[in-house]
Amino acid sequence: MKQPVTSRQQILDSIRAATPTAAKDASQLAEAYADLPRAYVGHGSLSAQARVELMIQRLREYDAEVVECTPAKLADTITAQLAASGRHLFVAPPGTPNEWMVTSAWKITGLEWTIDHGLPIDEHEIERAEGVVTSATCGIADSGTIVLHHTATEGRRKLTLLPDYYLCILRASQIVETLPEYFSRCQPPPALATYISGPSATADIEMTRIKGVHGPRILVVIVVRDN
């Protein structure tokens, strides 16, 4: 009995009929792919110092607040930023280092941490939090982008989405200059990624850029000078 042709088959057949010069096998395909021209800039030419400065400059262009500190001063800087935020209830990913949270100064300022253990913590818990603190995977200076691969120290995606205040810890050694540099480090590619370049914004009304639609309206980045 003749089987009805599925749409999948129909579409693939149409495509194959339309592409007679397609590669015959995987190795031919890989060869054709390898031959594609890539004359664009791969590796940047800035010094490590200049790279970090560029990242900071771009972040500030997006109205993100940027603070620098040495590795020794990190916990204190986090405390100071959270205290200055005017908020009290923060949520953090399960891999957050203890030393970020435990300082005596905190007991005074009344900051409270909730750790997102990925249990059925419903949105309303995260909704209750006024701010979130995480680390990052990478910073791309050319575009002022923070890269999250949603590891244990970065948290699942809704964590950095729902709270209105986001404090991101970025080490200087994590900053690359160009997008191709970041992608060359993605071996293997991540299953999940979010690239954040500034607070959320829209320009849908008369092209006037308005910050903060959904997603954190306040982005603070601590750049740790670890290089």
Add this chain to the structure above:
Amino acid sequence: MSHLRPGRVSLDPRFAPPFPEAALIMLRNPQLRKNVGHAIDVIQAKRGKLVVEKTDWQALRSAASAIRFHVLDNLSAYLEQFETRCIAAGGHVHWAADAAEARQIILDLLRQENATEVIKIKTMTSAEIQLNSFLQAAGVSVYETDLAEIILQLGDEDPSHIVVPALHINRSQVREIFARTMNLKNLTDDPKELTNAARTYLRQKFLTVPTAISGANFLVAETGTVAVVESEGNGRMCLTLPQTMISLVGIEKVLPRFQDLEVMLQLLARSATGERINPYTSLWSGVTPGDGPQNFHVVLLDNGRSSILAKTKERQTLKCIRCAACMNTCPVYRQTGGHAYGSVYPGPIGAILTPQLMQMKHAQSLPYASSLCGACYEVCPVKINIPEVLLELRSQVVNQERKQAGRFFDLMYLGLRIANLIFATAWGFHAAQRIGRIGLRFFTRKDGWIHALPSLGAKWTQTRDLRGLPKQTFHQWWAERVKVKK
């Protein structure tokens, strides 16, 4: 659509009026023209600065064009690879041959979840298949979450641009729409307040509706990844909070490898919104336990794309990454806005994509909606030679015309056929010049200019004078000069 407001043009290419007619309606709307002009001036200025700053811009364009051509040439292999990887990562992949099938697949998936509401991220592909009205009719409430799409949905307006769909609407018009539909009597037209109203309106929806529909900017074959690029965060909301996610994606949107995003992401935001990169880019492959939707479906849409693929000159149409740089630079779009094109894909890309998606059965006026200035080709990040495709489609329209008996009543058609005979020989050409000069004498005023012509000529003289034909043509002057020299 009988209930269309006067001045409103259908965006269904099967029913939309021809471009010249639709354009005339838009030209008579000064507010629209002002809004459109302002918006594209802003984007153009921002884009211009960033292109100058990006010293490897041309190299990026070349790479992007090559990658996209390579994908199109090997589309079946890459789609199959994407499917395998996506399924291995816990996703489901469906194939829709046409719009009707895509709509039905999506509705069936929603019914499986007993979904009566969906939240949506902006996707022009869903507008292409007229998804919203289909779902509403089937009893599913659709909530657009992109600010522009909310404005359009609440205001019962149509998109006029593929990146900034509400660019034809100004702030006081938005205020009026929101005040009325969100019952906010004291709302001002401050864009901050308007945006805040949208944020409050949507927050509850994001937190409670378990089903979402998206499109995609790119698919990655190597990893089965879907990429969505956005500014507001509504995308991230829809992509991470619901239980079920359905992504509707044209088959041409696949890239070979994850690394290829490094090229596309550098080109897309600069071209689309004049930013180095958009605020949020979300990438996900299949399903990740504990993070985001656990029930994920991709619906791959053909709907005419594979037939475009088969045509040598026209295939490049499918390289498009939907950045809208072409319409931002188009001097025609600047004057008419998007609705004149009678399609959810307007501007230069719309002029070549829409008629082809319609198998050249509709929208035949669109390939002529261009002065062939070439500005679009210059800015296209993937180097689509839009003028080349426009010319090819014009030739197809004419070949359709040739087969119709009514062609003898088309003055333009007749005129061009006669002109060809005239240009075939010098004596024919010269005779026509003499006849023309004698004929036009009647219309030539004392100052030597023609102010009004009949018939097709009236299209010229309705806004321009035409200098009368000189007594002596150049070749006559030359012939005389040759005689004198002898």
Add this chain to the structure above:
Amino acid sequence: MRASLFITCYNDTLFPETGQAVVRLLERLGVDLDFHPKQTCCGQMHANTGFRGEAFSQAKRFVRLYNDAENVVIPSSSCVAMIRDQYPGLFEELGNDSLRKDFAALVPRVYELSEFLIDRLGIEDVGATFTHRVVYHASCHGVRALQLGERPYKLMAKVRGLDLATLPNVDRCCGFGGTFSVKNAEVSSAMLTAKLQDVLSTKAEYCTALDNSCLMHLGGAMHREYAGMKTIHLARILASTEADSEDSRTEASR
């Protein structure tokens, strides 16, 4: 240096004075100019409207006519663009090997006027005088298809007495577009109005360009609106000398 003038169908019929200026200019520069009396049209109008078969027959005729020409000079960028950009496709689709071969041999010898002066003759100062304020309209085919770039500006820079105005939005299309001006007359006019605003804002006496097609469109509106500016093909400016720069005003008004 020998060259054959392809005047173009519309210049022959509507703007003979442009052709006369090209002759005067090139002969002054020592070019031995000839004119093939059998020439008609390059086929652009038909190609751009979708009549490829018809365009092909005209293209074939052009190639045959100029087979032996040492150089072909054309005072119209859109016609040169037609020859360079569209003839190959037409001959690929409808021609034969012999025609394609002849075309390949001919095309490097085809020049738009400013290309002929700058690239072939190597001249920027053509000995012209034109004591007027002028605004230059950069037609789309010249800018994008031919990539003329600085050529017209280099030529104008050496014209004595010429005061060149800066045109805002210089790269934006004037809206002529050939049959577009009739098929989409209203949009064409909207684009024309926008362009005219920029052109008139320069307060120049003349608007010049390398294409009479654009100038016909702009000049037609200027005349209709009593705009107080006139159009003139760049060839006429370049042909104009000290001796006749007095007369040029009266001539250009026709």
